[in-house]
Each structure stands twice: as C-alpha cells, then as structure tokens.
Amino acid sequence: AIQMTQFPSSLSASVGDRVTISCRASQGIRNELGWYQQKPGKAPKILIYATSSLQSGVPSRFSGSGSGTEFTLTISSLQPEDFASYYCLQDYEFPWTFGQGTKVELK
Amino acid sequence: VQLVQSGAEVKKPGESLKISCKASGYSFTNKWIGWVRQMPGKGLEWMGSIYPDDSGTKYNPSFQGQVTISADKSINTAYLRWSNLRASDTAMYFCARLTWATNTYYIYYFDYWGQGTLVTVSS
Numbered sequence: 001a002i003q004m005t006q007f008p009s010s011l012s013a014s015v016g017d018r019v020t021i022s023c024r025a026s027q028g029i030r031n032e033l034g035w036y037q038q039k040p041g042k043a044p045k046i047l048i049y050a051t052s053s054l055q056s057g058v059p060s061r062f063s064g065s066g067s068g069t070e071f072t073l074t075i076s077s078l079q080p081e082d083f084a085s086y087y088c089l090q091d092y093e094f095p096w097t098f099g100q101g102t103k104v105e106l107k
Numbered sequence: 108v109q110l111v112q113s114g115a116e117v118k119k120p121g122e123s124l125k126i127s128c129k130a131s132g133y134s135f136t137n138k139w140i141g142w143v144r145q146m147p148g149k150g151l152e153w154m155g156s157i158y159p160d161d162s163g164t165k166y167n168p169s170f171q172g173q174v175t176i177s178a179d180k181s182i183n184t185a186y187l188r189w190s191n192l193r194a195s196d197t198a199m200y201f202c203a204r205l206t207w208a209t210n211t212y213y214i215y216y217f218d219y220w221g222q223g224t225l226v227t228v229s230s
Contacts, residue, residue, distance in 0.1 A: 031210070031214065036151075043201050043220035044143075044220060046218055050208045087150065095167035095169070
C-alpha cells in the first residue's frame with residue numbers, strides 16, 4: 001500500500017498566519033490527492049481535490065500544490081474557523097490511504 | 108445531497124451489527140459510496156467502497172473479511188456489516204459519496220459525508 005507521510009503532526013499558529021502542511025507519498029501518485037478538514041465531533045470536509053482544485057464554496061485562502069510524491073496544503077491567512085485537523089488522501093491506487101493528520105491549534 | 112447514517116450502537120464482543128447510510132438528493136446508483144473509520148483520537152482510514160448500481164465493491168485489505176459493504180438501491184441505502192464484533196471495532200464510522208474529476212484519468216474525492224455512526228463494543 002502507498003504510505004502517505006503527513007507533517008507536521010501538529011502546529012501552533014495565530015490568526016493571520018500563513019500555514020503550510022505537507023504530504024509525501026511513498027511512490028508517485030500523479031495528482032491524485034485531496035485535502036480534508038475535520039473539526040472535533042464532525043465529519044471531514046473536502047477542501048482541495050486533484051492536488052490543486054478548490055472545492056466549490058471553500059474560501060480561496062486554501063490552496064494546494066505538488067505532483068508526483070510531494071504535496072502541500074497552504075492556508076494563506078489563518079482564520080479562527082480554520083483551527084481543525086487536516087488530512088491528505090491519495091486515490092491513485094487501492095487501498096486508498098490517508099495521511100496521519102495535522103492538528104492546527106491556536107498559539 | 109444528504110447522507111443520513113443510523114444512530115449510535117453499543118454492542119458486546121461477538122455480536123453482529125449492520126449500520127446504514129441513507130442517501131437523498133442525487134441518483135444513488137451513479138456514484139460510489141465509501142466507508143471511513145476513525146478510532147478514538149486517531150486518524151481516518153478508508154475501509155472500502157461500493158457502486159450501488161451493480162453492488163461492485165473495493166475493500167481495503169486491512170478490512171477485507173472483517174466487514175461487508177452492501178447497498179440496496181431500491182431504498183437508496185448503503186450498509187456496513189460486522190458478523191463478529193471485537194472491542195477494537197470501537198470507532199466512529201462515516202459514509203461518504205465519491206465523485207470525480209477527469210483528466211485523462213479519473214480523480215476521485217469524497218464530496219458529501221454522513222454525520223457518522225459511533226459504534227462501541229464492550230463487554
């Protein structure tokens with residue numbers, strides 16, 4: 001199975017900060033990667049699909065980039081509602097695999 | 108689009124269980140449905156997916172043989188079933204609809220999610 005290594009596992013940031021979360025795949029996955037946000041007690045929510053396509057309704061401060069094995073989610077200016085956990089998911093090959101998650105906390 | 112999951116369950120080890128995910132607002136037969144596990148305080152794990160039109164399934168090998176994914180297209184409902192629960196099955200389970208973007212290949216992602224079903228297995 002493709003291993004998705006996500007880092008950092010947690011970070012502390014302030015409102016207005018630029019935040020970057022990374023995922024590294026154990027083999028090339030083209031651009032077949034999505035990013036999900038999950039708040040405590042809630043279902044995940046899609047933010048970015050196909051590496052860099054912004055899901056409808058998601059604020060433009062979220063962006064994704066990368067290809068092959070290295071991928072990045074960027075929040076350009078962190079807002080109070082962005083404090084949550086974030087996961088990458090590869091759909092290049094079965095079994096689909098998530099990264100371990102990144103918890104974004106208030107500094 | 109809505110996915111509404113069945114309510115929380117408390118079961119004993121060795122018991123069987125079937126949880127459900129009822130879809131509305133779209134053509135149920137034309138989109139894959141996936142199941143995702145989240146153990147307490149842990150991350151997300153893809154368990155498997157089903158295409159309701161023909162009940163074709165894909166399983167994560169880690170869950171193959173441990174659970175059964177099925178669907179009843181007459182009532183727009185997908186299911187996740189255990190025949191022999193273990194304490195380690197204690198988790199939140201989410202269903203989610205798969206959609207896709209196309210390039211020269213399909214790129215799948217979960218665009219709508221159920222609210223989750225908490226399963227607690229304890230003697």
